[in-house]
Amino acid sequence: MKNHTFFITCSFGIESICKKELQLFNIEKINLNNGFLIVNASLNFIELAKYLKSINRLYYIIKETEISNYDEIYKIFKEIEINDFFKNKNGINNVDVITQNTKLYSKKTIKAISIKALKNYISDKKNKVNGNNNLSIFIVENKVYIGLDCFGKSLHKRNYRLDGGISPLKENLAASLVINSLKFDHEYLIDPFCGSGTIITEAILFIYMKKNLGLFPIINLKNLDQELSDEILNKYICKDEDIEIDKERNNNIEKKKKNNKVNINLYNCKYFIGADIDGNAIENSKRNIERMLKIYFNNSYNFRKIENIFYIYKVCEINYNFYIILVNIDSYKLKEEIEKIELLRKIDKxxxxxxxxxxxxxxxxxxxxxxxxxxxxxxxxxxxxxxxYFLSTMKFLPALLEKQPKKKRKLYNGKIEVTLFNF
Known part of the structure; x- marks a missing residue:
């Protein structure tokens, strides 16, 4: 099967984290840019993208060519039969523009020219269920890429989080923190200010390879690759192949381990601990976690409560089990309180x-x-x-903790600038 070009959009600052996640799936042809990645892969990548936790949107590139002036944009679109690429023939719902390192920097001009060229295809008929027909124009230096949104919606939203706390963390940013910070020999992941539990929930979905549900390709895959047989199309694109994708990632990890190319092993985290002083936040966490366990783990868990402080979920699957522990306590006392639980007495550095x-x-x-x-x-x-790893808006955090971070990374939670400090 031949390779195709895809664009992945992500939050600024996490491009290398997205690359790290892609490499776990044996995707190696990756070019990093500010806010997006260019990936060269087979059409199977569209199915694989349902498992990715750090990305925003996935675009399939239908046209890439060199460009020197704005007038050429009109000519390019006049040569493309856009409706051939979408299953839904209702027309284009949105046109977005991203420019980088180019003299053609006016997004308004590019969008106006594109809409004029596509006037017969522009539509206001939205499809909230299956996703909209979205088109993006990426101009990088002297090249233009025309991309179609594969799913018609952002991939950062999960269907478990209906109860959010104050200043909630976006799901894909939370997942990125986990991918960046979690090592393969860590057994305990602790979030002392867990809010609605997004970090520990995203960690579980990432480690145990759970697919983002409700995602269906809205582009006409058969038209993208004439060599794609119906057998392959049905096997890899139209059906849920959780086991095959999971096996491919784990085989890749083992292969890299044997070749000593990367020092990695399977993730070993079994204890996910979230604490918060706010009882309402803990209740939100409980509801979100229970929805996640119902959707992704078929309610395969036991639950017990201790002194209205500890809420413990033991998740039991055929091949693994793990614990989720929520603690309604002031984090000032967190260490002494969790040491009362036998499961948590072996935490070390x-x-x-x-x-x-x-x-x-x-x-x-x-x-x-x-x-x-x-x-x-x-x-x-x-x-x-x-x-x-602390995510914070407080630039003075190192002074407060009287410790300089090993690393720090500027990120954005929505439009809020934050810093990830690694101590």
Whole structure:
């Protein structure tokens, strides 16, 4: 099967994290840019993309060519029969433009020319169920790429999170924090300010290879590759092949391990711990986690509550089991409280990692007073002698913790600029 060109959009700052996730699936032909990646792969990649947790949208490139002026954009679109590429013949719903390192930088001009050329295809008929017919124009240096949105919707949304907390973390950003921070020998993942539980939930979906549901290709795959037989089309594109995709990723990990190309093994995390002082946040976490377990794990879990503080889920599947522990406690006391649970007494600096979106903005209001939250952050930092990854708007965090980070990375939670500190 021949290779095709795809564009993946993502949040600024996580491009290399997306690349790391793609490489777990043996995707190697990747070109990084600011806010997007260019990938060369077979059409199977469209099915594989349903498993990716860090990306925003996937575009199939139907045309790429060199360009020197705005007038050429009109000519390019006049040569393309757009409706041949979409299953839904209702026309184009949205046209987006991304430019980078080019003299053709006016997005308004490019969009206006494109809409004029596509006037017979533009439509206001939205399809909220199966996704809209979206088209994007990427101009990088002197090349233009015309891309079709493979699913017609953003891939960052999951169907488990109906109860959000204050200043919620986007799902794909939470997943990116996990992919960036979690090592294969970590057994414990701890989020001391868990809010609605997005980080630990995304960690579970990533580690246990759960497909993002409700995604169906809206582009006409058969027209994209005439060599694609009906047998292959049905096997890899039209059906859910969870086992085959999972096997491919694990085989790739084992192969790289044997070849000593990358020092990786299968993820070993079995304990996912989330804490929050706010009882409402813990209730939101419980509802989100229980929806996730119902949708992705067929409710295969046991639940117990201890002293209205600890909420423990033991998830039992044929090939694995793991624990989710929610703690309704001030994180200032988190270390001493979790040591009361026998399951959690073996946490040390080698087998655990802290990943958290620290309180900021409205999360510091009312009971989340500035002083109390900062004291809790300082106490957590001192109590846990393991690697820590804190996402925060506080530029002064290293001074507060009296420690310089090993690394820091500028990211965006929506439009809010944040920094990921690695201590």
């Amino acid at each position: 080698t087998n655990a990692v802290l990943i958290s979106n620290l309180p900021y903005g409205k999360r510091l209001d009312k009971k989340f007073t500035n002083n109390n939250s900062l004291a809790a952050i300082q106490k957590v930092f001192k109590d846990f002698d393991c690697e820590k």
